[in-house]
Amino acid sequence: MTDAKISIEAISDKKGRARFVDLGRAFAARLDHSVPQLRSEQLELVDPAKNPFFGHARAQLFIAHANGKPVGRISAHIDEVALTMPAHQGFGPDTGFFGYFDADSEEIAVQLIQTAKNWLHNEGMTRVVGPISLSIWEEPGLLVKGQDHPPMIMMGHHPDHYAAWIERAGFKRTKTLFTYDLDITSEFSPLLQRVVKSGHKNSRITIRTVRKKDWDAEAATILSILNDAWSDNWGFVPLTEEEIAYTGVKLRPIIHEDLNMIAEVEGRPVAFMLTFPDVNHVLAQINGKLLPFGWFHMLRWLRKPAGSGMRVPLMGVLKEFQNSRMASQLVFMMIDAIKDVATNKYGSTRAEVGWVLEDNQGMVAISEAIESSANREYAIYAMDL
Numbered sequence: 001m002t003d004a005k006i007s008i009e010a011i012s013d014k015k016g017r018a019r020f021v022d023l024g025r026a027f028a029a030r031l032d033h034s035v036p037q038l039r040s041e042q043l044e045l046v047d048p049a050k051n052p053f054f055g056h057a058r059a060q061l062f063i064a065h066a067n068g069k070p071v072g073r074i075s076a077h078i079d080e081v082a083l084t085m086p087a088h089q090g091f092g093p094d095t096g097f098f099g100y101f102d103a104d105s106e107e108i109a110v111q112l113i114q115t116a117k118n119w120l121h122n123e124g125m126t127r128v129v130g131p132i133s134l135s136i137w138e139e140p141g142l143l144v145k146g147q148d149h150p151p152m153i154m155m156g157h158h159p160d161h162y163a164a165w166i167e168r169a170g171f172k173r174t175k176t177l178f179t180y181d182l183d184i185t186s187e188f189s190p191l192l193q194r195v196v197k198s199g200h201k202n203s204r205i206t207i208r209t210v211r212k213k214d215w216d217a218e219a220a221t222i223l224s225i226l227n228d229a230w231s232d233n234w235g236f237v238p239l240t241e242e243e244i245a246y247t248g249v250k251l252r253p254i255i256h257e258d259l260n261m262i263a264e265v266e267g268r269p270v271a272f273m274l275t276f277p278d279v280n281h282v283l284a285q286i287n288g289k290l291l292p293f294g295w296f297h298m299l300r301w302l303r304k305p306a307g308s309g310m311r312v313p314l315m316g317v318l319k320e321f322q323n324s325r326m327a328s329q330l331v332f333m334m335i336d337a338i339k340d341v342a343t344n345k346y347g348s349t350r351a352e353v354g355w356v357l358e359d360n361q362g363m364v365a366i367s368e369a370i371e372s373s374a375n376r377e378y379a380i381y382a383m384d385l
Contacts, residue, residue: 036288
């Protein structure tokens with residue numbers, strides 16, 4: 001590769017975005033345990049006309065070529081909402097991002113990273129964080145441990161050598177994210193069983209399933225709790241009203257009422273837990289393609305995802321209840337209810353919780369209390385420009 005002339009192309013149109021997505025799919029196909037995603041969904045994420053992230057962000061996509069062939073890609077992007085966040089929460093003023101990083105060699109990686117840094121510098125940024133593709137709510141971090149098993153829904157999967165390339169390009173790890181693997185066929189410890197039982201005796205507390213017939217309102221309730229619950233977390237960027245509406249629509253097909261919980265105290269929603277059957281289970285079977293017959297398998301799976309693993313991507317408790325005994329009690333009650341449905345109705349045996357920030361002591365403690373173990377580790381890097 002050192003004898004090849006490397007050129008970097010800036011992508012600016014629909015056909016270019018399609019080439020960018022297809023290149024990423026080609027890189028993913030080389031990896032053991034990778035699961036092909038729906039191409040239409042991947043195209044939508046980088047389309048400014050369809051993804052409401054672009055309502056407050058701008059991005060430049062790049063493709064590297066050598067000897068006339070595409071050999072790498074990267075995005076550079078700026079989130080105007082992230083710029084307004086306090087710097088101590090990870091982003092803040094003058095911080096841009098890179099993402100969608102793939103390269104055939106370290107030489108190509110260096111040139112792609114430098115191109116992204118140059119673009120961000122020319123846009124007035126003085127610091128870069130990544131990989132985040134494109135929003136913190138979409139696919140954050142680089143997989144550095146856990147390549148030996150397939151990712152679950154909405155989690156990235158990357159080769160282990162990317163980390164060394166990024167670090168040798170001058171980046172330092174700024175945050176680590178974990179996912180936790182849980183055997184949901186095992187009972188809670190006697191202590192947690194007593195905590196759950198006590199909660200059910202408390203007349204102030206109600207744990208209920210979501211109501212899909214009122215999904216728009218339910219999604220708005222869940223995401224408003226999320227915006228409050230996560231507001232002090234590292235990397236937090238509030239979802240806009242447009243993103244909340246969009247997310248509600250996108251999530252609806254994979255929502256099963258009995259797997260998603262809202263906790264109420266005296267009738268007021270104060271906490272939630274979302275659980276998604278692992279759509280990667282069926283995507284692997286249809287090779288990420290709905291045509292010609294993949295749609296049939298997908299629709300059948302969506303009706304009843306029997307035997308699939310479960311992922312808990314999001315949970316939250318209003319800040320006013322955090323750091324209280326009731327907060328952890330509500331979480332354990334929701335987990336217990338979901339475990340029961342997932343095993344007895346859907347035949348599931350395992351679940352994955354996360355991602356979880358390394359220094360989120362509350363979530364780390366909950367993960368340990370339910371006897372789960374970290375199975376995947378993602379790194380987010382940063383450097384000054």
